[in-house]
Amino acid sequence: MPGYFMKIAEINLTTEEINFITLKEKEVKEFIGGSGIGAKFLYDYTDHKTDPLGPENVLIFMTGPLTGTKTFSSDRFEVITKSPLTGIYTESDCGGKWGEGLKKCGVDGIVIKGEAKKPVYITMKNEEIKVKDASDLWGKDTFATDTLIKEEMGPNSHVVCIGKAGENLIKFACIINEGKHGRAAGRAGVGAVMGSKNLKAIGVLGTKEVKIAHEQKFNQFIKGLFPQMVESTEALRKYGTSNGVEYCESVGDLPIKNWYQGNWEGAKKISGQYMAKTVLKKNYHCGRCVIGCGRTVEITEGKYKTEETAGPEYETIGMLGSNCLVDDIKVICKANELCNRYGLDTISTGSAISFCMEAYERGLITKEDTGGLKMEWGNGDAVLEMIKKIVNRQDLGELLGEGLIKASKEIGGNSCEFAIHVKGLDFPAHDPRGKVSVALGYATSNRGACHLQAFTHDFEDGAALPDLGYKETLDRFEIKGKAKFVVDFQHLMSMFDSLHCCKFIVFGGMTVEPLVKVLNLVTGWDFSKEDFLKTGERIFNLKRLYNVREGISRKDDALPPRILTHPRGGGAGDNLPCLNKMLDEYYQIRGWDEFGIPTKETLKRLELEEYIKQFRVK
Ligand code: SF4
The missing domain is CATH 1.10.599.10 (Aldehyde Ferredoxin Oxidoreductase Protein, subunit A, domain 3)
Incomplete structure (x- = not known):
């Protein structure tokens, strides 16, 4: 059927069996693809007894009918699984270039089942799928893993992988695409599910083309929309998603001091406009995207030195910046780089750290719990150290890495009052009191x-x-x-x-x-x-x-x-x-x-x- 290959690769890591499932026309018309088909599969493959980190959970990577076409910004994919952070349905959308790479292999998605006995990675060249030993990759960060697999598969390949956070089953570990460009399937612990399966990475290299039913009309239509697509998105291109930091602060949308405070002077020092004047090197475009809201930044010297790498998005700036009262854009860039290397969701990481800062301020935890860190508001160095403690399961970092429900229960006092989540998933950086x-x-x-x-x-x-x-x-x-x-x-x-x-x-x-x-x-x-x-x-x-x-x-x-x-x-x-x-x-x-x-x-x-x-x- 045009728009689809009508095929899903099912890879069982316990048995190393590989099957191809044929999608039905009725199924794709009713649930389309991406998280629609993904939700249907997850419903069928798992149930209420499924342990999210057990071999019975499945990790589903799905594209949609527009992936691999010339539709604007359509080179994306969705990861669907049962979340170890919330215990319920989750999906995580990701940009970058892997989605089209997967589809060009001639499949619409992959279902990963079971659990490998030792660390493995998967390579997929068109429909040729191999499960390989990943002992040499295990422990490496996402930037290095991406580079090594691309060296093996060639420059046109694309990689998704986990870092140490996924390996260590941190409940909000994410999956990273595009290495140092850091596009993330970020939320609700999809990286921990990948880690629980001992799956380090999936590299794809495809050459197949997606069939379009009415190709000429489709091309004309997309061409016609092109000028408006470029013109109307100029602010996103110029300043990225953090274009709105100061506006969001002014309307009570930006989180400040663990969602407690109304205004904050520091917002102007962490905005997209400020980034453009200081650390921004160039834009990053996901595949098929003419908007290019992604930031590429570099800090060339000093203790917050970074590689030329992905810059922080609005959500990251809100959660690791204003919500922790950190007003140094260099610290936020460094924190973002660390989270991307380790494969940690920047939203939940910022949420966990701001929660920790409030518990520290209220005397519910002390330096003894934090391994000596003074978790005071605005202490950027403590934020960076706590990220490392979370990923390495050290001191209080171990508890924070379990998510806010467990952390607030164990810390006790009134901490559940300021554990800001719904169903266990931390708030992203928009305040319901403002809208x-x-x-x-x-x-x-x-x-x-x-x-x-x-x-x-x-x-x-x-x-x-x-x-x-x-x-x-x-x-x-x-x-x-x-x-x-x-x-x-x-x-x-x-x-x-x-x-x-x-x-x-x-x-x-x-x-x-x-x-x-x-x-x-x-x-x-x-x-x-x-x-x-x-x-x-x-x-x-x-x-x-x-x-x-x-x-x-x-x-x-x-x-x-x-x-x-x-x-x-x-x-x-x-x-x-x-x-x-x-x-x-x-x-x-x-x-x-x-x-x-x-x-x-x-x-x-x-x-x-x-x-x-x-x-x-x-
Ligand atoms: S670069 Fe920005 S606008 Fe373009 S697809 Fe990626 S997230 Fe969307």
């Missing part, structure tokens, strides 16, 4: 606190999206209408994660209708806008069903006490999100019962009948 749709988006995201499953933070008081029904910007403190707003965006973003392309192309004109058109031109289908968004809804509900099977319900669609009760001031003023009211409306719109479980009618409407018998749904 109320973010509250609902975090509470209902299928992987815990996530800004990307709804992605409303840039639209609530910023860009309009007329073809999704939002012609004007909204009042960011008003809860009326926000449930529908979040639902609509979650459906669209489910499609982005399945197709699979970067969400930033929406700012360049690739909105709902152009996306539907591109999908139809690539596959030869005849999806209407309604079909498209309903498919997004089906995918979102399937992920919810996975979590319902794990015991998730309304009790878990919650926010931490600090966010619900502490007005942070600054640009958020005294606003506190009325989550329960929004949740009632949200469940009603979704066709879920009062406990947040999809009803029988909803599952029937979404053609998810086969799941009805597995639940006692109303």
Whole structure:
């Protein structure tokens, strides 16, 4: 079928058996690819008894029908698994160049099963797959691993790998693509799952081309969108995602001092604009991307010296910078480099360290716990040392590497009040008190606190999206209408994660209708806008069903006490999100019962009948 190879490689690391599964047409029309097909596979392969770090868990790498085509920013892939950090469904989207490399091997995805007896890596040259001894790679950082595998496979190959964090099963270890350019499948511990399978890396080198149903029309359409895509994304290209640091500080969106403080002077010293004047060397573009929001930075001397390497994104700056009151961009660049080398999620790492700083300030932990580190606000050197302690499981670093739920339980006192997570996944750097749709988006995201499953933070008081029904910007403190707003965006973003392309192309004109058109031109289908968004809804509900099977319900669609009760001031003023009211409306719109479980009618409407018998749904 155009847009697909209709083939998934299934690699069992316990037995070293390799099979190819054929995708069915019905399956791809219902779940598209990326996290849609990934969620379906995860649902079928695992259950509520599956230990995320046991051999029975699976690690799924998926592309989508747009991967490997000329669609803007479509060289991406999704990693889907059961998370060791949250114990529920997780997905992690990654840029770079590996996604297209995988698809060019003639497959749409890979399912990794089992657990190798000793460290291995996988090479894939078109459909020739080999499982090889990785004893010499184990212990190496992600930059070195990437280089060594590329030396073996050739300069056109692409590599995903884990660092020491994944090997040491740190619960928020990530998977890195593109070596020192550091594109990450960052969240919820996908790197720890890879480490638990003793899998160090996967190198791909493919030469196959993706078939396009209406190639000429498709090429013309993409060409026509090109000028707008370039013109409308200039700020992202110039200053990266950290373009918005100062604005976010001014509206109460940027996290400051573990989500406690309203304003902070330091924001201007860690912004994208400041980076451009100081450490920025050049842009980085993921494959097929004309936006180029990635930063390449270098610090040439001093104790924070780095290689020429990936610069910090907005989320990294928010979590390892302002949330720890670190206002030195060089420290943040160094912290980012360390996290990328070790393969640690910068968001959860920043969250763990800011939590630790607050526990230290409140006397719940001391220098004895931290191995002598003074975890005082703004102490950049302590941040860098604590990153090493987390990855090496030393002193308090060992507990922090287990995630906030466990850390706050063991530290005790009132620390659960300032452990800022949903379902165990740390908040990314957007504050629900500054934009109320973010509250609902975090509470209902299928992987815990996530800004990307709804992605409303840039639209609530910023860009309009007329073809999704939002012609004007909204009042960011008003809860009326926000449930529908979040639902609509979650459906669209489910499609982005399945197709699979970067969400930033929406700012360049690739909105709902152009996306539907591109999908139809690539596959030869005849999806209407309604079909498209309903498919997004089906995918979102399937992920919810996975979590319902794990015991998730309304009790878990919650926010931490600090966010619900502490007005942070600054640009958020005294606003506190009325989550329960929004949740009632949200469940009603979704066709879920009062406990947040999809009803029988909803599952029937979404053609998810086969799941009805597995639940006692109303
Ligand atoms: S816009 Fe940025 S994150 Fe998205 S594909 Fe391009 S470089 Fe990668």
